[in-house]
Amino acid sequence: MSAQGAAHIKAICKAAGNDPARLMDIAIAVQKQLGAVSDTAIDLIATHLKIPRVDVDSLVTFYAFFSKTPKGRVIIRLCNDVVDQMNGAAEVAAALETELGIRFGETSPDGAISLEYAPCIGLSDQAPAALINDVPVTHLDSGKARHLAQLLKREGTQARLVKTFGDGNNAHDLIRSMVVNNIRETGPVILAPYTSGSGLKKALALSPAEVIRDIKTSRLRGRGGAGFPTGMKWDFTRQAGGDQRFIICNADEGEPGTFKDRVLMTECPDLIFEGMTIAGYAVGAAEGIFYLRAEYAYLEKFLTAILTQRRKAGQLGQTICGKAGFHFDIRLQMGAGAYVCGEETALISSCEGRRGDPKNRPPFPAQKGYKGCPTSVNNAETLCCVARILECGPGWFAAMGTKGSAGTKLLSISGDCARPGVYEVPFGVKVSDLLKKVGADHTAAIQVGGPSGRMIGPKEFNRIICYDDLSTGGSFILFNKGRNVVDIARQFMDFFVEESCGYCTPCRVGNVLLRNKLVEILAGHGALEDLAYLEELGRTTKLASRCGLGQTSPNPVLSTLENFRPAYEALFKKSRGHEPVLANFDLQAALSQGSILAGRASSIFTPVNGSQP
C-alpha cells in the first residue's frame, strides 16, 4: 500500500476517534476512499484501533459492500429479486454484460466498472432497478441498460447519470434521484400533513411515564414485522437498570418487496426523528442511532441535513425545546449490505462495529442492548406513529383500525398489478379489497410479508390485514396465474442461503438443503416423498435456528407446500417403471464419466429410451 493510502487510513481512524465501536464507519470510509479494504488495510486499522486483526477481518468479510480486492470505480449492482426477475432483469443483465464485455462478478480490466447482483434494493415498485455506486436507476430495460453502460464507459462516473428527478423530495437538492415515491394512497396517520415539533412539544409537557402510558393506551404495536406492543417495550427499557439507555431506529428494510421506509425517509424524516426523540424522552435515553441500510445511501446527505436542521431548531441536542435536563441526539449509522442486520440484535452488533451476528435472546435488547445497555429498537414506521399519537392523542389513534390492531399500516405493493407502490390503509382491510385497489385482477398467489412471510392463495384472499388475522410487515408481492410458485420459493431460498449469517447449523445447512431439493424438483427429478422431506426439514430448521432469519426462512417452502401442493406435484415425472430407484437419482448421469473412462456402456443397466435403469 502506498504511503498515501496508509495516511488515509490513519486519518479515517482518527476521525472516528480510533474507537472500535465505529469500525463500520471506518471500513465504509476506507472502502470508499481506497476501493477496497485490503489485508494491509485491515492490519493498519487493527493497529490504530488496538484491536485483534481478526475483529476487523471478520467484519470486512461479512458485509456485501466490503471487498478485500479492489472493485471497479463504478459498481453496478443489479437487483435480482423475484419482482425484478419478473420484469425482465435477465434481459437487462444480458445487455449490461454484452455492452461492458464483462460478466456478473467481474471487474473490467481497466478497473473502471464492476458488475454485481444485489438482493432487493428497496425498489420493487419500479423494477428492474440497479444501484450505480450510491445512485439508484429504475425501470430498466435492455435499451436503457445499454445506454447506461455506454455512458458509464465514457464518463467513468455516475455523476451525470440522472437527468430527470422523481416526485416530492426525490428532487430535493440533497437527493436528486430518479426514484419516485409511488404513494398511491395517503392516510390519516403517517402520510398526512405534520407540523414539525408538535408531537414533541406535547410529549415534553408530560412526564416520561405519562408518554409511555399514552403509547400503551394507543395500543400501538411494532410495524417492523413482529408486532410487539411499543409501550411495553419502552416500559421494559425504562425500567431496566443502569444509567445509560439507547433508542435505535431500524431503517434497514432488507425484506425483499418492502420499500415503505424508503418513502418515509424521503417524505417524512422529521416525523421519524421526532418519534425517536419522543422515544428517547420516554425511556430516558440521551443517544439515538438511526440505522440506514447501505442500499439507501442516496438518502444519507438529506437525512443528515434534516438532523442538523433539527439541532438548530432546538429539537435535538441539549435542553430540547427548553425542557430542562432533556438532552438527546441522533447519530446516523450506515449499514453495508446484510439482510440479517435488520434483525434487532444483529443490528446492534453492527452498530457496535462488529459483524452482523445475531445475539442470543434473552437478554432482550430492552434489558441488554447496545453496548450492554437497555435499548429500544423500533421500526421507522412505528416511530412515525409515535409522533402522531403524541400530537393527536392516543384515543384518536386507537379509534382507527380494528380491535386488536390500532391505527393504519403502510403497505408495499409490488409484482403483477397495475398500481404498485405504497398505500396507507387502516388495519382491517380485506385482501380481496386491497387487490381491487391496486389493480390486480388475475392474482393467483401473494407473498405476504416478504420471503420470510407466507405465500397465500385465493382461499385466503378473504382474510383481514391485522395482527390477529393476516399479520405482516406490510409487503405484498403479487403473482398472476402462470407464475411458477415453486421457482419463486426457490429464488427466496437462494436469498436466505446467501443472507444466513452462518452461525448456527440448522439455518446454514438447512436452507441449502431446502434450496437444493427445490432445484432437483424443478429439474424434474422430484418424487412424492420429497414433499414430506421438505416439510420435516423446514420444520426442523425453523425450530432449531437461533434467530428470526432461520426461524422464518423455510416459510416460502412450507407455505407453498401448504397452499400450492399441486404445483409441486405437477413437476413430478411419471415413474419410468424403474422402481424402487428414487426419481431424483439419475443413474445414467451418475455413470457418465465412468463409462467414458472405461470406453464402454454399462452392462448391468442398459438405458431404457435413454433414461433411467
Next chain:
Amino acid sequence: MAAKPKVATASLAGCFGCHMSILDIDERILDLIELIDFDKSPIDDLKEFTGRCAIGLIEGGCCNEENVRNLIEFRKHCDLLISVGECAICGGIPALRNTLPLQECFDEAYKHGPTVYNPSGQYPNDPDLPLILNKVYPCHEVVKIDYHLQGCPPSADTIWAALTALLTGKPVQLPYELIKYD
C-alpha cells in the same frame, strides 16, 4: 413353528467394519439366530436372496453400478432397509473423492500415485469390473431407506438394540450412550 423372519446384509462401498460390529454382538448371536434366519449376506455367504426378508442391513454407500444393483435388489426383497454406519448414511471415507472429478481420481490411483507402476498407462478395464459412479452416493439418495444407524461403525450394542426391537415389534430406543460418539 412359524418360519423365522429373515435378515439380509450387504457391504457396498464400506470397509466391512460395520459387519465386524454385527459379529461383535458376541454370544448374543446365538439369541439372534433363535429369532431370525440370515438370508443373502456375507455372514452365511449366501449370494442370492432365497425369499422375502424382514430386514436388510446395508453397510457402505454406492460407488459403482454393482453397488446400485445390489441396493435395488435389497430394496425389492426387504420390508425394512437400514443404512448402517457413516458410509451408508453419508458416503463416509469413500466419498472424500466426491470433491474431485473421476478422471483425477483414476489418474492418481492408476498413473501418478507414488507407488504406482503402470508403464502402459491403462486403467484397469476388465468387462467384469463394474463401472464407477461419478461420485459416491449415500444409500438414501438411491433408494428409500427406512432407518439410519449412526456410527463408524455403530456399536454392537446399538445394532443389537435396534434389531431386537424391530424384530419384536417394540419401539427402537437407543439410550444416549449408544448414540454418543466422542
